[in-house]
Amino acid sequence: MKRTLLVVDDEYGIREFLYELFRDIYDVTLAADGKEAIELFEKNLFDVALIDLRMPEVSGIDVLAYIKDKNIETIPVVITADRDIDHAVEAMKMGAYDYITKPMDYKKLTVTIHNAIEKKGLEEKIDSLERHILPSSLFSNIISHSKEMRAVFNSMENVLNNDATVLIYGESGTGKELIARAIHFNGNRSDKPFIPVDCASIPESLIETELFGYEKGAFTGALKTTKGKFEQADGGTIFLDEISNISLDAQAKLLRVVQEREFLRIGGDKKILVDVRIISASNKDLKKMIQDGSFREDLYYRLNVIPIRLPALRERTEDIPLLIQHYLTIFNERYHKKVIFDNETLRILMDYGWPGNVRELENVLNRVILTAEKDVVLPNALPQEMRKAGASDDGAETPDSDISLDSLEKQHIRKLLMKYDFNISAVAEILGVTRKTLYSKMEKFDIKK
Incomplete structure (x- = not known):
């Protein structure tokens, strides 16, 4: 039509x-x-x-x-x-x-x-x-409509009301902690603590102290007995983000906790028992790390009971318009603005590869809306690397380009054919022409699969 x-x-x-x-x-x-x-x-x-x-x-x-x-x-x-x-x-x-x-x-x-x-x-x-998007959905705070994320939601639903150990894989910025929080706060431990631990930000010498706590006098400066993250999470969930960053020595002690749900504080001799669910996350290939000798195989299998892989944003591009609208609403309200994006700016945002995933998109929109001096944001407000990427995209001519109507029609037809995998009936229906007419135009413009 x-x-x-x-x-x-x-x-x-x-x-x-x-x-x-x-x-x-x-x-x-x-x-x-x-x-x-x-x-x-x-x-x-x-x-x-x-x-x-x-x-x-x-x-x-x-x-x-x-x-x-x-x-x-x-x-x-x-x-x-x-x-x-x-x-x-x-x-x-x-x-x-x-x-x-x-x-x-x-x-x-x-x-x-x-x-x-x-x-x-x-x-x-x-x-x-x-x-x-159903407002009553368990995961309605996660902005998505893609089939890739639907698979993630299905996996999450399967682990809500049990204590299975979960390992979340995904690139930086894909929202691994958001998924962990959704599992906890929609599950049977939602009224208990959720304790996140960023393993990448804790120095190797302090990781055991952070996880297991210490007794008074265990080392210089240990003036009182202090609970570690596992004790703080007792009854609830501990989220070990970037688990690949902990040392082999710490991995050995973590293995015992995962297996037995017990440990010793630093400087202590009394076993501490905890009832805790363990969710881990990694942006690295743990199997490759096992081959390299930098990650314990036995710990991997203990953590990897239920694996959940988060797709990169470039793998679920149909979610980008929703995310743009979501953050546009949030930041306009936060900064008391009424900013919108012109069509070319939207096209660049839609076509960009987003190597930093959702976190990068959020940060870019935050900065652009905060610094916007006019209500309509033009492409020159975007970071330079995004504008360069947008300029190199196929068929991305601006209104000032020297382009003929035939060239424009050819680009449009080719774009639709590529999008729908050369499904002639579907594309003909979208264009509002017959299959015969579409075939004639493909022949005219020399468009082939």
């Missing part, structure tokens, strides 16, 4: 030209003035509206005001004369996506309308994903 475009212009020649320009790509409706446009909005839904600002009686600004007042989910693009740039700026403040000046650059116009349509599709995708 074709996307819908409303063209509003009081000049007959321009209306007819724009109709001929876009009719093969979109379902185009024409309005001869602002009044007719408002009447059409009362009965129809349009994805994008191309609106001339200078019209008699009901102006383009009036139409924008109507769209805003009625919360109509149409993306407006306005047409203005060079001498009316101030009106264009006013239109942008009222929610216009972009503006085109007369005399029109039709190459820029086609790309702008294409980008507005893409933005509309992204907004619809976010709305759809948010509707499918």
Whole structure:
């Protein structure tokens, strides 16, 4: 089914030209003035509206005001004369996506309308994903709709109400502690302590002291008996983050705790018994570390009873729009702003590889929104490495690119075919054409699998 475009212009020649320009790509409706446009909005839904600002009686600004007042989910693009740039700026403040000046650059116009349509599709995708996330879900604080994370949720549900030892694998920034907390606070130990231990940040000489505690006088400065993390977690859950960082000596003592749920404080001779669930996490390949001799095989098998692998953000890209919207809402509220991203900025955020995963995305959005001086964030506000990565992406031309309509259509068709693994029926339906027409266009543009 074709996307819908409303063209509003009081000049007959321009209306007819724009109709001929876009009719093969979109379902185009024409309005001869602002009044007719408002009447059409009362009965129809349009994805994008191309609106001339200078019209008699009901102006383009009036139409924008109507769209805003009625919360109509149409993306407006306005047409203005060079001498009316101030009106264009006013239109942008009222929610216009972009503006085109007369005399029109039709190459820029086609790309702008294409980008507005893409933005509309992204907004619809976010709305759809948010509707499918159940508010009553046990893990509703974890923002995801991807099948990769669904597998993680299934594994989590299987361990909620038992004491099975869990080992969470995942790159840095994927949210391993968030998963551990969700297991604890939705399980049968939720009213007991959750004690996280960042093994990577504790010096090797202090790891045993931190985990097992010490008796008064055990060493210089030990002025009183102090409980370690295992005792603090008694009855609840201890989360050993980056377990790969502890020494072989500490691993041997940890093995006994995992097996027997008992240990000795440093300097003590009395066994301490604990009832504790153990969840560990690692961003390293523990099997490879076993081969290298830096991790105990017996400890690995004790910890790896229930393995849960967290996918990297680049493996679940369909979650990126949700995460962007989630953090946009959080940081706008925190900093009392109303920041939005323009389409090109969104595209860069969507296409970036995110080597630091969700943590990197959160930090980038936090910084960008905090430092934003205007309500609309443009690409130059993003880190340089992201802009460079976005500039090198295939088919990422900006509206100023020297691009023909055929080239734009070719890119769009190729992108859809790649996305849907050359499923001709699916892509033809999305484009609103027959399979025969799609095959003809593939032949015309020399698009092959």
